[in-house]
Amino acid sequence: MNRIVIREGVCDLCGTCVGVCPVDCMELTETRLQIDADRCILCEMCVEICPVDALELCDGRSV
Amino acid sequence: MDDRYDVIVVGAGPAGSTAARFAALGGARVLLLEKDREVGIPVRCAEGIGDEGLRSVLEPRERWIAARIDAAELVAPDGTRVRLSYPSAGYVLHRKIFDYDLAQMAAEAGVEVRTKAYVHGLLWEDGRVAGVRVLHLGEDRAIRAQIVIGADGVESRVGRWAGLNTVTSMHDMEACVQVTASRVEVEPNVCYFYFGKEVAPGGYAWVFPKGDGVANIGLGVSGDYSGRKKPIAYLRQFLAERFPKASILTWVAGGVPCAPTLKEIVADGVMLVGDAAHQANPISGGGIATALIAGKICGRVAAEAIRDGDVSKKRLAQYAKEWHKAEGKTHERFYRIKEGVYRLSDEDLNRTAHMLAQLPPEEITITRVFRTALFREPRLLLEVAKVFVG
Known part of the structure; x- marks a missing residue:
């Protein structure tokens, strides 16, 4: 299954992706970013907006 | 930390600390929750603020000013x-010190401040917001309040949980x-x-x-x-x-x-303030001054609503109304100007700069800049004139 993956260590926990997520499937805790894969619609807006290129769409077969 | 307060503020940036302080000054029992370990860190900001905006709420302190x-x-x-x-x-601030001092001023006014306090949901009762769920020092606690103020920034979730549309396009x-x-x-x-x-x-x-x-x-x-x-x-x-x-x-x-203020910044028992409410200046992106101004109104109205025993959306809408009166209209005009300015091509920008560079320095004003930039768009020019002239 395809999914959005977070490149740990690159993510700055800035919340920009959370602000544009249309289905509210992203959550920023005090230490990490979490994506609820059940709700994610793979629209990739978070991938697009991320200022530091910390998110990518991963093809499930290659993971 | 008790189990019950009048007002809980989520997020201790300038908007949250200011809202908390003014709610406490109005007589409310207030809890201010910050997810990070320390107020003011990390700084996600260019730290610029205009003198007028700062002074509209606070007397500047020397220790806040970097330049x-x-x-x-x-x-x-x-x-x-x-x-x-x-x-x-204006100033370039040391936000680390500035934010910390704002939280301290809130504490002096009687606000209880807790850091490393991660709010992960709202409490509901009879279909109304009744408090928050917070992880603090390894404990998951339910804390009740009549009003929850979401000052939780660009990633705001308090508003979404409460059913407000907070998505930024x-x-x-x-x-x-x-x-x-x-x-x-x-x-x-x-x-x-x-x-x-x-x-x-x-x-x-x-x-x-x-x-x-x-x-x-x-x-x-x-x-x-x-x-x-x-x-x-x-x-x-x-x-x-x-x-x-x-x-x-x-x-x-x-x-x-860099958006218009959210259509709805209040719900029953919920108020949003600062970036969470999309109150930053849409042209510059500067959000400290508007956070202070909105925070002051938000906190005062929250305290008044508690005193009246009415925290309904209708009662809290006074905050939205006062924000729009104080800043909202200017904010919406700024947004329209932004839309005009951002349509300009690099050639337009160069031509504008060449025209302005020929003027004597004392004649170059921000009004002049926008007017020159937008001289081919008379409708926008009218908007600019309204903002800067009358």
Whole structure:
């Protein structure tokens, strides 16, 4: 299954992706970013907006 | 930390601390929750604020001020520079100290402050918000309150949980990165703004001095232009070309909603303030002053509503009304101007800069800049005139 993956260590926990997520499937805790894969619609807006290129769409077969 | 308060504020940035302080000054029992370990850290901000905006809520303290600013320099895509001079225009702050002091002022007013307190949901009762769920020191607690104020920034979730639409459109979201660097050779009292599709499409780059050769250097790119080349790549290029000697101390990323204020910033027992309510200046992205102004109104209205025993959406709408009266209309005009300015091509910007560069310095004003930039769009010109003239 395809999914959005977070490149740990690159993510700055800035919340920009959370602000544009249309289905509210992203959550920023005090230490990490979490994506609820059940709700994610793979629209990739978070991938697009991320200022530091910390998110990518991963093809499930290659993971 | 008790199990029950009048008001819980989520987020201890300038909006949250100010709202908490004024709610407490109005007689409410207030709890202020911050997810990070310390108030004021990390700083996700270029730290600039106008003198008038700051003074509308606070008397500036010397310890907050990294640099006093008396001019802005606009740099067109072709390098033409236009300088706008304003005596005592504003400041570049030390947000670490500023935010900490705001939280301390809230504490002095009687607010209970808790850091490392991560709010992960709302409590509901009879279909109304009745408090928050918070993780604090390894404990998951339910804390009740009559009003929950969401001052939880660009990633705001309090509003979403309460059923308000808080999504920022890609068009209005500025994706930003910034470094704080030393060995930056700029004038110590001038803020610099660089424009152009190659520099920062749909946004601008900034250089804000902080004294001793240190400066915040960053840029924002509109979500419209997001794609393969990321803001961080634009910033690397900007630094390499313009400030090759700069030595980086810290770097930070963040998003700024350069948007109209949310249609609804209150619900039954819920209020949103600051970036969570989309109250930053849509042209500059500056959000500290508006956070202070909105926070003050928000906190006062919250306390009044508690006193009246009515925390309904209808009662809390007084905050929305007062915000719109104080800043909201200007804010909406700024948004329309932003839409006009951001449509300009690099050629338009260069031509504007050339025209302005021929004027005597004392005649260059921000009104003049916008008027010249938009002279082919009379409708927008009218909007600008309304903002700056009457």
